[in-house]
Amino acid sequence: MPVEIIKERYNAPVNTVEIGRPGAKQVKIGGQTGFPFLFDEGKMPNPPVIAYEVPDCTPDDWPEGLLEPYHDCVKDPVKWAKKCADEFGAEILCVKAQSMHQDYGSRPVDEAVRIVREIADAVKLPLIVVGCGDDERDNEFMPKLSQALKGENCLLGLATQANYKTLAATCLVDGHFIIADSPIDVNIAKQVNILIGDMGFDTNKIVMHPTTTSLGYGMEYVYSIMERSRLAAFMGDKMLAMPFIVFVGQETWKVKEAKDFGVVQGINWEITTSVAMLQAGADLIVMRHPDAAGSVKRYIAALTGGVR
């Protein structure tokens, strides 16, 4: 008796988001109609993309092995960005504007904006920019940055439930995409999306950050939250139909298993975490080590039949 393989089919796709200046290099994510890499069940028109993280000042908290590939540019974020673009073949960069934070020396906001603008001019790649995490500083920084990058159609974040209005308003005016942040909770993720939408912001221009973790630190919970969220999207919930961005580099390189047992284990930790995130439905993965990023890119290419 032949065994019939049951195939789940859904009608509602994940939103497609295309980041970057029209006419220049762009990156397209989302658009899938089924769970990752199950090509018999749904389409995956835009394979997941790896973004390279570029700190805007020397990242003192990165372990030595991770800093090694960037040894010649740790003090120069523009050079760092160019290296990612030219040497590592990055398609998109994620600038972390942490220099404004008091822990990193409280760089003046205008100067932080200027540095990001210089990166944009130097690499001509689509950009993701996230603030330093201090609401007050970020609310001063983001409007200025947004204006400075007008036309670049960047992805800016993070908009949280407690602090989304400034960022949403500024992205709305300057045509940028926005990262909606939530603390591993489907409901709160949806609530932030609704709140941003209530400001007149086009919810098709939102990318969700579900908050993730590193391998060994509760991945299964993160996985189930992302899966539930995605399932709701496939079932037609427009308020959860946004692509996911996850910051694997940041999550991985702070755990002892990645930091303290040599760079090879660290790279593998970053790779494994990323692969798990891909299976959970991540569309945009921000990574740190170029070797890890390269491996994950090859993995995606292998699974998607070498699309890229």
Place this chain on the structure above:
Amino acid sequence: MREFRVLFKPQGREVSVLQGTDIMTAAVKAGIMLAAPCGGEGVCGKCRVIVDKGKVSAEVSHAISDVDRQAGIVLACQALVESDLEITVPGESVESHECLSHDAEDFAGGVTLRSEEAFRFSPIVRKVCLELLKPAAEDSTSDLDRITAGLKEKVEGLRLSTKLANVKHLSEVLRESDYRITVTLAYKDGALEILSFEPGDTTASSFAFAFDIGTTTVAGQLIDLNKKSVLGTKIAFNKQAMYGSDVISRIIYASDPEGLERLSAAVIGNINEIIGDLASAHRINAGEACAVVTAGNMTMMHLLLKIDPSNIRKAPYVPTVSVFPVINAAEAGIGISPRGAAAFLPGVSTYIGGDIVSGVLACGMADSDNTTMLVDIGTNGEIVLGNREWMIGTAASAGPAFEGSGLACGMKAAPGAIQKVSIDKNFEVELSTIGGVPPRGICGSGYIDLLCQMLKRRIISKDGRIDRGMDSGRIRKNGANYEFIVAFAGETAIGRDIVIQDDDIENLKRSKGAIYSAIIALLNKVGKDISEVKKIYIAGGFGSYLNIENSVFIGLLPDIERSVYEFVGNSSLAGARMALMSHEAFDKAVEIHKGITYLDIGAEPDYMDEYIASLFFPHTDIGRFPSVRL
């Protein structure tokens, strides 16, 4: 230690207390009950008094602004007497003893539920007049047997019993009254107990009381058993409030035997005052009333009867008693006829008490083929779902927000409470208060209206935060909070702005979320859809008014056909009255208590998810609220 005199104005009462006594205690001694929702912990800032003359010592409290401190305002619970004092007690600091309002009174007394007719009139205590044949040589049966035989002709064939104390003077009573006596009988556990014998026919005076003992309010009704009617209703605030506003703080207070004694005395005081007031208002002798039937939550019943409540708050949350014996009123200190009966509606568990069983009885849920639901919106939002075949109940920790507690300008449904609010597009506020007097604060129904209006005018976003950018003289920053001014100081009775703050909205959002999500989780548990529920009875201390439309708008209640909802007010009191008027109803309550399965909703895997989803206005899943347009 020295003794000082403390004079309270405007009451003009003076008491002597030892140095170092706090002013709150002195006020209690003077018979003035100050508001103390926090139980005198110095947290809530509601017991403000003004020191006009004399010296007090008090630590600096964050609850009092510098300006107020300069003006001599202190917290009564924190300020210690250090000299002779003259104290002015502002009106808003006094716990109101008054009836909540005429509206509330009419409502609590007037609500007649259809099921009230469902039980045959046969009160739990009844008087029967007997005219007996005198003993003679050929008829030498004992006095008691003579009475028993006489009763057999008048009452149904139940077993009869009595107590020794009763019969000691029986021969005297019989002979003095020429064998015409009135026997008072009480139904107890399927038998009839003779409570007392009185000479002559006293059946013309046949009165009893029904009570609902709530954590916040105590409501009592005087009932004429001959006329089968309610003569009057009285509502007062539970005097236990001065020992803490919620059940947990009172259970802690009761852990000391003296504390238990005080709490019991406080509520018995409430009961006896209401009995006294109603009796004198209707010119009856309270000492002749023959029964009291009481419904209340588990903690209230334990405290009233001085039963140790400590395990109610300790896992696995077991009450000492759930079915309370029928006792002599005198045993509990209740001021009716000493041989009168006091009966208590049985509870299900720690979280579903006799008040809810009483409500289920009053709404006729256990006799209905249709599946119906009772939602009691209070600190513990109890919910019971079912029909004549099955019943399931749960309690959601909603918090006291809808009772006006724990909010910046919250108050109970008492005169001066804002209970209706509308806001126009220029943010002008129109409001009405209970009693039509200048506002003193906002009560639960006022908050529901307020949230609804603020959402409609976009003063708050769907997650309940006040819009920081909105250009209005009514919105301002206050510390870490933003606040919206509902009534300016000049319009109020308290001389301060009445506001709603971000934190208040957060509290209310959690309360409404807890109740809504418990309703849904309970339905999910039994695999029912809300559309299968034919009637939803809403009970709670909202006074006379609850806007169902607005309650749906903020996501407190599911968005279904509005006619399914019926606001029943104090269904606990209605059930107690029914149990008083018909022992069959009382028996039914015992049956209901056995028939309700208690579900610990917090332990259900999907509850937390439901709860988080409901922390949004009206709900994260807006598809569940099709009638709400925001």
